[in-house]
Amino acid sequence: MRFALLLAAAGIAVAQGTEPKTAPSDYPVHVQMEAVTMAAEYLVHSLPTTKGTLVANDYLVVEAAFFGPLYSRLKMSPDNFLLRINGRGEPLTTDAPGMVAQSIKFPGMRPHLETTGSVSAGDGTVTVGPRPPASRFPGDGNDRTAPGQGPTVTEVNQENSVEYRVQAASLPEGEHSLPRSGLLYFFYRGKTKNIRSVELFYNGPMGKASLKLLP
Numbered sequence: 210m211r212f213a214l215l216l217a218a219a220g221i222a223v224a225q226g227t228e229p230k231t232a233p234s235d236y237p238v239h240v241q242m243e244a245v246t247m248a249a250e251y252l253v254h255s256l257p258t259t260k261g262t263l264v265a266n267d268y269l270v271v272e273a274a275f276f277g278p279l280y281s282r283l284k285m286s287p288d289n290f291l292l293r294i295n296g297r298g299e300p301l302t303t304d305a306p307g308m309v310a311q312s313i314k315f316p317g318m319r320p321h322l323e324t325t326g327s328v329s330a331g332d333g334t335v336t337v338g339p340r341p342p343a344s345r346f347p348g349d350g351n352d353r354t355a356p357g358q359g360p361t362v363t364e365v366n367q368e369n370s371v372e373y374r375v376q377a378a379s380l381p382e383g384e385h386s387l388p389r390s391g392l393l394y395f396f397y398r399g400k401t402k403n404i405r406s407v408e409l410f411y412n413g414p415m416g417k418a419s420l421k422l423l424p
Contacts, residue, residue, distance in 0.1 A: 226379065230274065233247075236249060238420045244277055256270055258378045259377070263313055265394065267396060271292065271422065275390070285380060287379065292393075293408045293410065295406055301396065306394065379392050405424070409422055
């Protein structure tokens with residue numbers, strides 16, 4: 210979420226998710242979890258933003274919403290969600306907004322981990338693992354700004370940029386007042402015409418729940 214922090218530091222406010230519908234029943238599916246109701250809608254590749262709709266052909270997009278009593282707040286995170294396609298295989302995990310923005314701007318690209326090893330001659334400690342990729346754009350989670358160094362002009366995107374719009378429409382991280390809604394992004398390059406069922410799983414502060422988004 211560093212991209213959002215950079216924008217805030219530059220005095221540019223980042224919207225917190227999408228505009229919630231009036232009630233949970235306005236969404237195709239919803240489920241009651243104690244005092245909170247979770248609702249969702251399967252948007253295929255579409256990302257509704259305040260500046261118009263974006264299309265992410267490498268991602269399946271789901272809008273998730275939470276409704277609760279007056280003045281209620283809920284801790285939420287995109288990491289609370291999984292998506293299962295056609296009822297089999299490992300569920301898909303959410304991807305960061307920065308990766309989605311890159312996919313929209315540069316179709317067909319997908320970062321990969323490069324295995325490497327490092328050996329410390331001092332105490333004989335051996336560490337083997339993936340090498341963090343270099344930062345390619347603000348918000349990809351791999352920025353290398355030195356501590357205490359403020360954002361530069363190139364790091365701050367205007368509100369009409371793809372990066373800003375994807376970040377702003379995402380389900381916000383942290384504790385927020387309800388109702389609240391936002392987009393979830395699941396990397397998927399299969400053909401949507403072969404998708405027969407889509408099920409969203411939630412595992413968070415309100416417990417566990419599942420919603421059948423398709424059919």
